[in-house]
Amino acid sequence: MNNDITPSQEQALLRLLGKVMEVMRDDRPLNPDDSAFGALESSRSIKPGEAGMHYSFRNRAIPDATVDLSTWTDPLDYSDDRTRARAVPASFELWFYDAPTGVSRRLLEQRLDLAGYWIDAAGVREEGNDLGSGLPPAELLHTYRYRANAGEHGRFPVDVELFFLDPAPNDSSRKTRLIKITIDRDYPYLTPAMRKKKREEQNQKKRQTYGYMNLCTGTPCPETGVWEGWTDSGSTDVMEFARGQIFDAVRSVLLEQGGSCPMVVGRWFWLCSTNEKSGTVWKGIELQG
Template sequence: MSYDITPSQEQALLRLLGKVMEVMRDDRPLDPNDPAFGTLESSRYIEPGEAGVHYSFRNSAFPDAKVDLSTWTDPLDYSDDRTRVRAVPASFVLWFRHPPAGISRGQFEQRLDLANYWVGAGGVREEGNDIGHSLPPFTQEHRYRYRANAGEHGRFPVDVELFFLDPPPNDPSGKVWLERITIDRDYPYLTPAMRKKKREEENQKKRQTYGYMNLCTGTPCPETGGWEGWIDSGSTDVMEFARGQIFDAVRSVSLEHGGSCPMVVGRWFWLCSTSEKSGTVWKGIELQG
């Protein structure tokens, strides 16, 4: 069963998709209670130990449609403790139980600022947008895939897919029906091992960058985190400093040997972020978060 979309429904649909693109492409804050999405019906954590939440909405303009938006633990945050990582938008789906007719993909292309190409596996750019029909038994379904243009405030690659249903042979109107719209951020896939490597690379870069700044006792700390103290004979100390805090003196005897000792002027080198401190091993000592 299908029907012709009304002007008010079309406005509600474009307003909804515009809001989704603001969140997905422009990184605007997600407010699940924004009336553009509809009424929030449910929310649930997607996986234990992760920050991602799945939101389901009921939109009065399309009361029988599936309207879902999911967030996920930020893939670009390389912290090992995923419980401390913020959630970021990941995917959106609008699926019509009764597909409307009368709205063209050209309207979506213009209003959502979609490019005339899409990006496949491995980042390969594919020209054109017509993916063709789905495999049997869904041969009536016609798919179109897009990479959204970045726009002035775009921060993340966004992929859009439109699913239309071709009219059945006995339909004299010849109108296509809008079945589904998906909008997804194209995040890189990283395993825990890959995240660990990224963390090590970032820490090495920071250590090198801050090393050129000659950060020593009495100078302000440029970034909150764990720092390693050095004297002429080598590294002897580990401390956590907040951004703007003045670097302290450094132990004259290495912390690994324990006990009190005179404190002397020394240099401080970046070691790790605060979230990484717990579990970091320094000279056989496991640091506490």
């Protein structure tokens, strides 16, 4: 039975994969309604309290295939409150129910701009792409693994796997069939404790950097966040400012003492981002998000 991919199907496949690589590698905005993906069939949250979503599509130009794309809570956002972090693309999978023949692996490598090596779980570069055939009962399954070239606008490492079915011994056509393609961003793995450490390092670096700018009452705020006000009496105030907003005067007595007090010209130092405000403890006071 002839199951060769048609020219129109190949064109739709390459258009789909090109769009996925734009999102995954070049960090283009993800639009689930983009016709290149097909018709959106369903979307669901992946994990309660997280920003990630799973999208399933039906692409009529590529029949007998499932198209799935997942986003995840941004691993590079170190805030502890994951509900406030944005969702970023994480993984893509195209699975053929009826695996087509005639799909050129070389063409896919060229169009997706794939390198001649792959990266293992330990971060070690492995030369070549052919991982060989599978073990019984999947001895016909042949896997090829790649690290995508970064490209001019590449921001994140991207890993690609191509899964083909080798022809059976009694298959006179001797044609391979494409069964699956996966495309994944290689994000760093961070535990909550590791995120906390990164967050503290990031805040300390910002505090030091902004400290050299002599940000005081009357100067514009360089970044939206929670800032700590200082006077000759030390750290006496904390306030949230938006980028471009003019820094206010600083309380002349400690905030925890309560009540009204004279406001004086003071300096402002970075404390944390607005996403990190909730739960942050400043001088014994737990800030409210």
